[in-house]
Amino acid sequence: MSTASRFDKFLENIKVLPSQQVAALTSANAIARKLHSRYGDTPYSDDSRMIIGSYGKGTAVRPPRDIDVLYFMPYADYSRFDQYRGNGQSALLQEIKRLFQERYPKTKEIGGDGQVVVVDFSTGHTVEVLPGWRATGGGFLVPNTHNGGSWQHVDHNAEIKFVADSDIRSLGNTRNLIMMMKVWQTNCSVPIKSLVLEFRSTSFLSGWEYAKKSTTYYDWMVRDFFGELVGKTNSWHTIPGTNEKKHYGDAWLSKAQSAHGRAIKACEYEAAGKDLEAAYEWRKIFGSQYEF
Incomplete structure (x- = not known):
């Protein structure tokens, strides 16, 4: 090959199947x-929530991970929890958690994690629920329970557009690179x-000379991405639509260096026509979904 x-x-092996997309969306809508049955003040529609x-x-990959849904709360509930003397954000998530425990008593896990309530279905689908409000001027206000609680400004529309615009410019390579990573x-x-990984993929492809090339160049793309990541x-990086900085840290450095070294070796094998040897090195990076 x-x-x-x-x-x-x-x-083909890592893209989420249509049936998996339907199952995930069904869980998120449920x-x-x-x-909405508890907080909605208008008839339910898909505008009541946003898939983020x-x-x-x-950029979802197989096997499926979680599906994230932002639910738009009535403003009256923002005022109610904002008036709490201490950490109304935690109180909000705990109230939502209790609501789900009544409806989904057989789920494997329900818990709050800073901003979200996690509902882990026995079917394998996990839904991370983020309550929020549309903010004046764009974006959303969401709860953050850390450090005594606060309302955090986020803009998931800007994040989605950031990836989508890059994918258009790169002729589909941005989403493919993110999924592989x-x-x-x-x-x-x-x-x-x-x-x-999303930030680094979009930034890398914005300056890579082969950003619009076909999968023939994907060995070089992976190699050069890891080289830049190291x-x-x-x-x-500034999170799109906000002033918040996302720091990368360095806990991943040794594994990125190892992947870069293997990608260099794989590219050498590709150039020499040693397909099996190349595939073996890629498999060390990507696992069994990369076939010989």
Whole structure:
């Protein structure tokens, strides 16, 4: 198999199946409807919620992870929890948690994690629920329970657009690169945030000379991405639509260096026509979803 055909097959193996997308969206809508039964002050519609995260950005991979849903709360509830003497944000998440425990008593886990309530279905689908309000001037206000509680400004529309615009400019390579890096993240247990991989992928492709090329160039793309990533330890990026800085840290550095070394070796094998040897090195990075 050629370089292009192997990477084409790899992408086919890691993209979420239509049936998995439907199942994830069904779970997310069930959660949103349950919230609407308690908090909604208008008839339910899809405008009552927003799919964010990897499903919203079109970068979800197989096996499926969680699906993130932002539910738009009535303003009266913002005023109610904002008046709490201490950490009304935590009180909000705990109230939502109790609501789900009544409706989904057999779920494996329900808990609050800083901003979200996590509903882990026995079917394998996990829904992360983020309550929020549309903010004046754009973006959303969401709860953050850390450090005594606060309301945090986020803009998921800007994050989604950031990835989508890059994907258009790169002729589809941005989402493919992000998905491949998420597989590396899982396969090699890399302690790096998916948001960092998204930022680095879009930034890398904005300056890479082969950014619009086909999968024939994907061996070089992976190699050069890792090479640039290694040089970005402890850097930061401004989260789209906000002034918040996302710091990269360096806990992932040794695994990125290892992946870069293997990608260099794989590219050498590709150039020499040693397809099996090349595929073996890619498999060390990406796991069994990369086929020989």
